[in-house]
Amino acid sequence: MxxxxxxxxxxxxxxxxxxxxxxxxxxxxxxxxxxxxxxxxxxxxxxxxxxxxxxxxxxxxxxxxxxxxxxxxxxxxxxxxxxxxxxxxxxxxxxxxxxxxxxxxxxxxxxxxxxxxxxxxxxxxxxxxxxxxxxxxxxxxxxxxxxxxxxxxxxxxxxxxxxxxxxxxxxxxxxxxxxxxxxxxxxxxxxxxxVPEGDYRVPIGKAAVRREGRDLTIVGSSIMAVRTAAAAQKLAEEGIDAEVIDLRSLRPIDFDTIAASVRKTHRLMVVYEGVKTMGIGAEISAMIAESDAFDFLDAPIVRLGGAEVPLPYNPVLEKAAVPQEEDILAAARRLARGDA
Amino acid sequence: MKADTDTSARRPNQRPELAAIDDETMRGVLRKMHLIRKFEEAAEASYMRGLIHGTMHLSIGQEASAVGATLALMDEDYILSTHRGHGHCIAKGAEPARMFAEFFGKENGYCRGRGGSMHIADVDGGNLGANGIVGGGLPIAVGVGMSIKAQKLDRVAVVFFGDGASNEGAFHEALNMASIWKLPILFVCENNKYGMSMDIGRAMAVPNVADRAVAYAMPGVVVDGNDLPAVAAVAREAAERARAGGGPTLIECKTYRLRGHSKSDRNLYRTKEEIEEWRSRCPIRRLEAELTAHERFTPEALMTIEEAAQAEIDAALDFAKASPDPDPKDLTRDVYAD
The missing domain is CATH 3.40.50.970 (Thiamin diphosphate (ThDP)-binding fold, Pyr/PP domains)
Incomplete structure (x- = not known):
């Protein structure tokens, strides 16, 4: 038109x-x-x-x-x-x-x-x-x-x-x-x-690649996808080209999109607010480890999850308990530069 | 409509609860009570012979509450049942053959062998399922009531639960919501005296579950749960009130399970004398005795009904045994709807 x-x-x-x-x-x-x-x-x-x-x-x-x-x-x-x-x-x-x-x-x-x-x-x-x-x-x-x-x-x-x-x-x-x-x-x-007017659908079970990149893959959902996208902008200014995947659905999970990205970037970081152990990061890491995408990894997978603690009231402590943009930046730099 | 040959009205000394059930209906009542008893006796025998993989919870002795509470229901009305639910299922009109097939874990059981004894459902027949969680059906019934109201349907829901479930938070939440929204629900408690092994006297601070209705501003009725005409009369009145927009009723059927809680029960918490005493109050024999005393049925006619039920159960058992097992390749089928 x-x-x-x-x-x-x-x-x-x-x-x-x-x-x-x-x-x-x-x-x-x-x-x-x-x-x-x-x-x-x-x-x-x-x-x-x-x-x-x-x-x-x-x-x-x-x-x-x-x-x-x-x-x-x-x-x-x-x-x-x-x-x-x-x-x-x-x-x-x-x-x-x-x-x-x-x-x-x-x-x-x-x-x-x-x-x-x-x-x-x-x-x-x-x-x-x-x-x-x-x-x-x-x-x-x-x-x-x-x-x-x-x-x-x-x-x-x-x-x-x-x-x-x-x-x-x-x-x-x-x-x-x-x-x-x-x-x-x-x-x-x-x-x-x-937000478009009227009725439209975003399918359940399909992740979105928010930013294409070559150096590492960062997977997050909800607010972690937002923080990850913001971090990726700053990483780009530093010469680190991050691919950002907004998971959107946890069950069913769009593993194919993650695996395809890992085959391309050879590095994976999973960011999530829930407590780190036994969480989403563990599952995604294991799925990669069980798949042929594992062979493409050039570095250990990084999980950036919530601290092993009930959420505290104090704002400084509260921020420290879940991944913030600066945490994502720091972890991504280490992973991309190989000094993890 | 009563047939010309119907004797129910011609027996003036009957109590009104009995007279209210005409002969044809009574034949159906007796058939279902026998089907339930014989289904469970056959289930028990199958278990003893090692034919059953899982567990089961028998309601032998509680047939009157299942059949009585559902007597006033239409096909399109709903029931929600419990882990001790074979009776409710048959009372609502389920086919014993498909129930047995489910019990045996077979592909042509009501749930294709995926649910077993504790999860028999016949959604098309208005049975929204037995439930393995004590009190699990109570909040679900509230949603069914909301659904009936929103769709302006002329239906009611009967939710069965035990005395033990009335100590769950779900009971309180469900009765409160049903009452504030005047939902068309019959809360039918089958108080069989024990929550597994714990006597209600130790588990509840009030003598009757029905006493708790006061807290929800709904009628609470205690009825002899082994007296079919009495249960039917109370349930009929509650169903009529529910259909008329009068809201829910809590009905407590005082009854007794003659068998143990499940297959692991060694009856350490009750005496043989107590069990024998309740055996003498068998709801089926009691109803039959009253019917013959009032000359509504001859002993021979009653025997014919019982034998027909036995034949139906025998055939159902054969059907189940001959049915195919599910195919493991279908393991993950029906986890999600498309």
Whole structure:
């Protein structure tokens, strides 16, 4: 097309916050499908603890944007029951930490019902989980527990890093006939980015190469993909050409994209906020070690994960407990220059 | 509609709960109670003969609560069941042959052999599944109730659970939500006196599970769980109220499991005398005795029903034994829906 209409130009530059993008996805899904409803603690007139649901209750009413009692196990089970009988519930767990109270229903029920019943049921539910550190919320409101769920067959686990992906992936999740957990980083809610109008989908299970490079591969998701992309810019100024992969989905994981990158760069670093041991980095490292991409490695794989500690309250300590941009820079320099 | 030959109305001395069940319905009730008993006796025998790989939880002695609580249900209504769920499944109309096939882990079982005794479900038949987690079905029932309401369906959900489950947080959360949203749910507690080995007297601070209904502002009814007409009457009233928008009811059926908790149970926590005493309150024989006393069925007619049930179970067992095992190449099938 040679010319763009004014509306298209506006759409092309339109920016929304991550929270607004999620709200827009919810509105689109609820407009399009009567079976979709949002429920959770304080998602109604309060607008959600992080303002994500905002005015949705005024647009869709209290029958479709439902405040619930503080009963995480109960509401997770309610999502399962609604999903297996024809609805498409979207459940907000106020802080992802509180999902520990709902583990039974998500892990024992939602993830297994289809399989246990011989394929005769579907559980099309979405659980939205605000997670991550950086807000001074301390040890019980700051965790990154996504790897726990990525260990469970029957669940899908996604971690979008941008407003664009948050909207497109949430719409994919609502459409998915399986239980999907979407971990939304609290620090991302106010970040802005281009978000197209209308309905579009970002597929679950497909990583994005955010920056192509030759010297090393850095894999991260959610806010770590953002920090990694920022770090890669600075590395470029220093002459280090990093390839940045935004994982986006943990289960299913897009291993092919990672392996292809490792074959090209010969160096791999995995950055994640969850506790380092037994985490996402371990899994990706092991997958590489088990594959032919292993033969292409010129240096040991580097895992940059959260410290072996509950998240502290003090801001200096809190920052020190999870990878920051400068940590990524330092680790990438060591890896790229071979002095790891 | 009662047939001309129906005797139920012509016996004036019957209690109303019994008179409310006409002969044709009663034949169905007896058939299902016998099917449950004989299914489980055959399951137990199969286990003893080493034919069963996994575990099982028998509800022998609890047949009246399963059949009574579901008597007022329509095909499209829902049930959610427990680890001790064979009875609920048959009561909702499942085919014993496909249940046995599941019990044997066979490909043509209800869950293609992937679930086994503890996870039999018949989603098309409104059975949303037995559940291996104590109290697991309770919050799920809330979602089913929300679904019924949102879709404006004329349906109810019956969720079975045991006395032990009423001590789970899930019980409290589910009953509270069902009540604030006036959901069409029957919470049917089969209080069989023991949570595995722990006597309810040691596990609960109140004498009745139904007493807990007060906390959720819903009716709480205690009923003799071995008295089928009584259970059916209470459940019918609760279902009618639920359909009319009156919200949930907590029904406590006082009953007893005559067998152990599972195959590992050595009955160290109860006496032989107690078991024998409850055996004399067998819900099937008790119902049959009342029916013959009121001359609604002859002993011969009752025997015919029982024999037919036995034949059905024998055939179901043969079907299961002859069924194919799943193919290991299909191991990871149905983890996800496409």
């Amino acid at each position: 040679s010319t763009l209409t004014e509306a298209a130009v506006e759409s092309a530059v339109r920016e929304l916050t991550y929270a607004e993008a999620i709200r827009e996805a919810l509105a689109i899904a609820m407009e399009a499908d009567e079976r979709v409803f949002l429920f959770g603690e304080d998602v109604g007139v309060y607008g959600g603890a992080f303002g994500v649901s905002g005015d949705l209750v005024h647009r869709f009413g209290t029958e479709r944007v439902i405040d619930t009692p503080i009963s995480e196990l109960g509401i997770a089970g309610a999502a399962v029951g609604a999903a297996i009988t024809g609805m498409k519930p979207v459940l907000e767990i106020q802080f992802s930490d509180f999902v520990t109270l709902a583990m039974e229903q998500i892990v024992n029920q939602a993830a297994k019902i289809r399989f246990m019943f011989g394929g005769k049921a579907k559980v099309p539910m979405v659980v939205r989980l605000p997670g991550g550190s950086g807000t001074g919320a301390a040890a019980q409101h700051s965790q990154s527990l996504e790897a726990w769920f990525a260990h469970v067959p029957g669940l899908k686990v996604i971690q979008p890093s941008s407003p664009h992906d948050a909207k497109g992936m949430l719409l994919s999740a609502i459409d998915d006939p399986n239980p999907v957990l979407i971990f939304e980083h609290k620090l991302l809610y106010k970040t802005k980015g281009h």
